[in-house]
Amino acid sequence: MNTEFSTSNQNLEITQVTKSIFLETAKWAKFLAILGFIGMGIMVIAGFFMGAIMSSLGSLSSYSNTPNPFGMIGSIFFVILYLIMALIYYFPIKYLYDFSTKVKKAFEIQDQMLFDEAILKLKAHYKYIGILMIIVFSLYILMLILTIIGGVAAAAMS
Template sequence: MDNQSPFEQFDELRIDASSKLFLAEAGKWTTFLAILGYIGIGFMILAGIMMISLGNSAGMYGKFFPMGSGLILGSTYLVLAGLYFIPINYLYRFGSNMKTAISSNNQASLTRAFEYLKSHYKFIGILTIILIGLYILIIIAAIILPVGAIR
């Protein structure tokens, strides 16, 4: 009796012509989205630097922007830009390796492309778990702490 799963019965998976077209199109779109992501990161870095440099200048602080808020907001933008870079970079590498794999029938590039796609989704998944945990902690803190203690 054979105890192999249906997936283990295949020595290799083959990519047919329609799958090849779908993967080529996915590679083009992910490269496009990654380039837009890099541009967004550039704007985030620019905004962060501007907030740090201009946020504490005369007349920029008051009731809504206390002294030092430019440094805090600008630093937050820079940290978020760095965090955003990781999945965007994985996405770009997936797209570029997928285009190379499809155009030259290169199995190593195809494997690397899927490795980068896996890393992209793994990073997004871990980040989502962390954010859900933070949301739960914030909700618990909002329930436990009195309203006056937050100010």
């Protein structure tokens, strides 16, 4: 099977070797996506457990038997935090899973449009991860700057 792509004056061919590499990559992508979905489920469950633990630890004030409103706020914070992390994690996993299933199906039925969609899903996966890394590194830099400012301010006060 040779699928040809036309671009101006060049032709790109998918050979049997390339096809087998794509199919093996799709298998690994599906494996990683399934593990990602499992990890995401564990993250959601952990969020609710952390919320329950924080709620029970902070439900009573340590000085009296009166209810502590901050215990409930802490528990809600952890549940929301873990759910947001799971939501952020969902999209790249879904893109990876879609890539794996579409590549396999495209080669089975010899569908060029489906293969193109699969490659677009892979592109979306890497684009999402790239943007996420930019955000994470920006937050690291911001925390570093705030830490330095806090250290300088603390040194100036003493």
